[in-house]
Amino acid sequence: MSNTRSLPVLEPVVVPCCPPLTERPLSAEEAERTAKMFKALGDPVRLRLFSAVASHEGGEACVCDISDVGVSQPTVSHHLKKLREAGLLSSERRGTWVYYRVEPSVLAAMGQLLSAAA
Numbered sequence: 001m002s003n004t005r006s007l008p009v010l011e012p013v014v015v016p017c018c019p020p021l022t023e024r025p026l027s028a029e030e031a032e033r034t035a036k037m038f039k040a041l042g043d044p045v046r047l048r049l050f051s052a053v054a055s056h057e058g059g060e061a062c063v064c065d066i067s068d069v070g071v072s073q074p075t076v077s078h079h080l081k082k083l084r085e086a087g088l089l090s091s092e093r094r095g096t097w098v099y100y101r102v103e104p105s106v107l108a109a110m111g112q113l114l115s116a117a118a
Helices: 028-041 044-055 073-085 104-114
Strands: 060-062 090-094 097-101
Touching: 028 044, 028 073, 044 060, 044 073, 073 090, 073 097
Parallel strands: none
Antiparallel strands: 060 097, 090 097
16 A cells, blocks of 8 residues: 555646736736836846746756846846846845746736736
8 A cells, every 4th residue: 555645736826917908907006017027028138038037947047047148247137137126037046146037927927917808
């Protein structure tokens, strides 16, 4: 007899920034929060960094693995800081390196915002 048991798979909690755009007009606070996210992604270097982190194996990336985007290291750090401030990335320092990750709820919330209401 085995002592192995199955555990339920929990779906990530999606905390939307706001309702889908087709559901109702955004409040001033929702529009401010959403604009901050999209403004951060409006820069091509930031969008490349965000994509590099989101698509990196294991769901997180060391800054040493994603810094080859055609700008200097201080500029990469500046752009990563802007992505963190917008709530798009989280980070964790491990020794001398910083690892970044996109929270699954962020991608799900952004997708929900742009999807049509059911």
